[in-house]
Amino acid sequence: MFRRLPDTNAGTVDVTIDGRSARVRAGDTVAAALISAGVLASRVADVSRAPRAPYCMMGVCFECLVTVDGVSNRQGCLVAVKPGMRIDTQHGKREVER
């Protein structure tokens, strides 16, 4: 659980998270936006399906893998949110692009 410090300057950006509309802070990474939106798990582990969430926030751990605008296995901590972005958490073996 995280909260935003009161005087952090920011515009906002409208995205969808798992199909639901969400207003997130401009300049946040996708991983930070998910955390600020209270999303606990970005994905599940391949073998055990146990929930997983960002661990390192710097592109090392690969736990923050999410689908961004239909492209799966993006490291959410390395992608900045953009208006209209579709963010989907990953809860199964990634669909190949259809």
Next chain:
Amino acid sequence: MTELRNTYDVAVVGAGPAGLAAATVCARSGLSTVLFDEQPAPGGQIYRAVTSTPLKRDTILGTDYWAGAELTQNFLTSGADYVPGATVWNLTREREIGVSVAGSARILTAERVILATGALERPFPISGWTLPGVMTAGAGQILLKSSGLVPDGRTVIAGCGPLLWLIAWQYLNAGARIDAILETAGTDRAAGWRHAPALAISPYLLKGLRRMLAVRRRVRVVANIVELRAEGRDCVEAVAYRTARGTEQRLLVDNLFLHQGVVPNVNLAMASRIEHRWDDMQLCFSPVLDADGGSTIAGIAIAGDGAGIAGAEAAQARGELAGLAAVRALRPNAPPLAETDAVRTRLARFARGRAFLDAYYKPAVQFRRPARDTLVCRCEEVTAGQILDTVALGCTGPNQMKAFLRCGMGPCQGRECGLTVTELIAQARGVSPQEVGYYRLRPPVKPITLGELASLPKNEAALRSVARG
């Protein structure tokens, strides 16, 4: 990326203090220079978001942080090409660089390459470390710097090392709640104090000491933790610990931050076949380098924490040395931007006290070689027990193990498990980590999509390099 050249005098990888300093020296000396960095803005980890942090109050992060602003400005005005959001996934002996930006890939070359890929957090494998809500202290710091986010609810920080005290101090400055700091004891406190005189003349000492005391005044600190466990079902709900004296407690938590130091980020350097050796002081693999950061591969140098953990100012000095060496090699008649000796002196000053920190904050063995049922490889969910069992079957090292287990074969390429695996095998076999070795790393050092690979410009030689069958 179409405006990038096919070849440069110097390519630098990593926009932390070392990379920024190296690229600035090279560009200002008239060398065609490109800096690739994975993050969207310069600064690396230590100076993350220094050009864009939402934190208006500069009392939260401390004055050291803002030193990065000048370094970054100097780079941005140096004339070097700067490519943020770039993932370098290959580097050959011939200094061909495979890099991807925004879904397309390129291979370009440079006369000199300076790797400044910095450090990453030492793996901290405890039971439950993969639960959502468990993060590294560095992750907490990134959320603070880049997004102004602080932990809400019950928060515990566990581990050891100067960065642990730094983030705790920064959190307190920001008004975040910290319920406890659990200090995991190293075994070499005495050895640490042997190096104390060097620390006494180090710039680190006073600053670090003041911060730690300030935190200790305000936060409950439990010392000498020997066992640590995160518990919960779908996310972390509690942290259980035992101290050396036998005290056991279970704290309910919403956030658990783990940190036991940082180690060089070796993946690109190792995949490039640069020789590394086990460092028994820092308990990690670091590259074999000369005094200018030159590696065992001609034309490729390493600067910064990737060369060995020594902090931001040392990293900057090493970056300058590597940059100056590149200028000397490619423009031998050009007057140098700085005197190498003066930079070396500066570097020595910042390296002082490092031995103290290494010994005093040596991560405890049970947190480097965890119990059997602890997950070691997060990506492929392999436990310490499974690793020890393959050693019992005759596996002598992490690469042979790949025939039996998928340990190390996930996307993180061993960044979260490599050191743990090497140490476990070394202990089981009764040999040194140097003898056991590390994963044989291969490009791409980060996954690339089929589309990115397919988008590499066509090459005559490749079309000829075909075998039937």
Next chain:
Amino acid sequence: MSAPDVIVIGGGLHGSSTALHLARRGARAIVIEKDHVGCHASGVNAGGVRRLGRHLAEVPLAVAAMELWHRIGDLVDDDCGFESHGQVKVAESEAEFAALRARVDELTHLGFTHEELIDRATLKQIVPAISEHCVGAIVCRVDGAANPYRTTLAFKRKAETLGVRFIEGAAVTGLARNGGAWRVETGAAHYEAGVVVNCAGAWADRIAATLGEPVPLEPIAPMLMITAPLPPFIKPVVGAAGRPLSFKQFHNGTVLIGGGHRGRLDRDINRTELDFAGLAVSARTVWDLFPVMRAAQIVRCWAGIEARMPDDIPVIGPSTTSEGVFHAFGFSAHGFALGPIVGAIVAELVTGGKTNLPIAPFRIDRFAGRPDT
């Protein structure tokens, strides 16, 4: 241990298989391996087990091997990860399809019916993810694939249970007659036996040269890539008639992409280097044939050290200069499937002086008179 009857040089799949088959026939064998068993081509290839698309000379061997593969557990007490969901070779144009038809006709003429020509509709049934532009294919429905390292180790383990001794980390430094036997030196030790089998893979030409029968062997480094896990979308192993490709999906969802594009290597230091320009060509092949793969992530690439002969078929058979020496090497990036049968062939030659399978095309002296021999 009493002196061996046979010294096998090379602990890859062919060496291990030869040792196993010899042991089954009551011969005492040792295997001398310069690194560790299965660490080169045998252990890191794409694992394809096919009769499909073989050079005609190899077809009888591949057919015989396939029978062994389908009962591989009987031979080595391990299923080796063998699965048979078929192998398919697609035609991307009418011209390629015509060539495939001609091939099937030729095979039928020779008495082989294992390859089946299929049209676009049937191809789509078997490989739904194949690109629309493919016009048809040939298929062997019970061909498949296995796990190469696991297979090689299984052969080694079974051979050991039958008394074969494997000596690893021992490179052969000398090979010469010593009275009535062959003497093999490894620096640290020496071994003697009446029979030597050269299964030294990418280094086999050096053994052959020592015996006065040089061969134009070319060491190569075929490259492979593997993806992150994907949901299951393909069962058979797929290749293409007109360009190099070996494409298969494992149970864990990862997809292996091979095809023979080569990296660089230095066989004296066991080093391979990837050539990403070549991998890009493989990637474009997959892009063209499997549009659904375009966003797939490549997580790892590698290349093994293999031996190629100029006509892309191996050397199998007795030495032409040296009594008691036999060769089995040069499998040109498609020897894995033949491992189980080649060991049997060599064991037959060693113990009985002949084999029922036609190995004349594989004679070591077929290169004599070439400018590069």
